[in-house]
Amino acid sequence: MNNSLQNQQEEIIDTFDMFDDWLEKYQYIIDLGKQLEPMDDALKVDENILHGCQSQVWLVHDFNNGHLNFQASSDAAIVSGLIHLVMTIYSGQTPEKIIATEPEFIERIGLSSHLSSTRSNGLNAMIEKIKATAQSYK
């Protein structure tokens, strides 16, 4: 039942496998960040700030027709790219699917070992928040 989320994850993992070195992976992440839908400044308020990240990250959601849509934004480029990956997998899915899908891509594309602990903690904080939100709409 998680096929669509899992497929998204597999696609991301396959894409990262094509890169030869880490700087290429970072370049790809940075470029993804540039494609992130800009967030309305009115939403960039303290109550939407995600704690656990060294850079500023804002996360908002809406629940529509049984699906949870997320939008997130950051002032840092690499984090913006990571947000893009997370949104690709989790946004627009049902709460049940979100809860059931583990973010394997972090481990499988090597993000956990190549991002500083503070930043990968920030990524984990974002996914925890997404899952907690899904839990509240279950």
Next chain:
Amino acid sequence: MMRHEFPGLQQQVHGKPLVYLDNAATAQRPQAVLDAINNYYLKHNANIHRGVHSLSESATELYEQARNSLARLINAPSEKDLIFVRGCTEGVNLVAQTFVRSRVKAGDEILISHLEHHSNIVPWQILCEQTGAKLKVIPMNQQGELVLDDLDQLLNERTKFMSVVHVSNALGTINPVKKLIAAAHAKDIPVLIDGAQATPHIKVDVQDLDCDFYTVSGHKMYGPTGSGILYGKSEHLSAMPPYHGGGEMISKVTFESTVYNAVPAKFEAGTPNIAGGIGLGAAAEFMMTVGMDKIAERDQVLKVYAEQALSEVPGLRLVGTATNKSPVFSFVIDGIHAHDIGTIIDHHGVAIRTGHHCTMPIFQFYGLAGSCRASLAFYNTEQEVDVLVESLLKAKAMFQ
């Protein structure tokens, strides 16, 4: 200079030679420090000050020799004026709670500067909450220097204590502390100088400065983490009550009352960081052997070179351009977040710090969330500065 003495510098990260430019966060340790720690654990491991057996005596001797080495490094009148602490943070808290607290009441003032590390702000805010005293701040200018025009008003009849940083960890500014101390003393106001970033770079003479207290951080001056020194004038230390109660700091305990030990033991409750103290003594000896004059001279050569090299990076803006500064460079690059720069240049082997560097008020002054900070030590080289610049140019290209 002396680079071969530092094993930590001889390694690679991400397959590139390490370029360690995060010395203001913590420095690397020379072999002599590692050997001193190892030697203690291998051959002298025993508790100090209380045993009659040989190991305890030799451990005590090593620990007290370390205190003597540190006294010589900062030219203290006696090693008895030095208290081993965990670092500058503990030193400032100790002075706030045992020396200053009983001297202040509601409406009194404590004077610090805009360039302080959080560790020389928060202990005073806690004291102010406890006593109703007010925290006053010597302002700074765009160059990152203290503005002393209103010093006479800031040091007034309500001012009970002044606590000022010697060298700014975020900007590298070397403050005119001797002048500040003289101005405070002219009004009988005692002074603490936070020397965390000074002892790694410049010769410190506490008698010449005439400061009442001076704090030293071990790990910033090539010694172990969790080690440090609080120097205090002997008349203050004798008059101050203890900070922590426990073993070692007593001479007699009954259930009715306790007689405290003499200084410095009075302030050293519990088994201390023995290996750390001995390692710190070795760091002091190492620095005196190299020579503080030579270290300071080399720092200034590196400073001039790095200042010039960084100015050639398009879009890079130095934050803090004091005339008198140590080789610490805070900078921002137009349109690129500091964390992004730090992450990418790490992959080129370059270690810098990004963020607010525990000095949020400084960055509030500049209207910045934070900066990149490259902080150099005497063992860094011009070639490493070149690698930094090249890596910054490569990072810039990635984000454009």
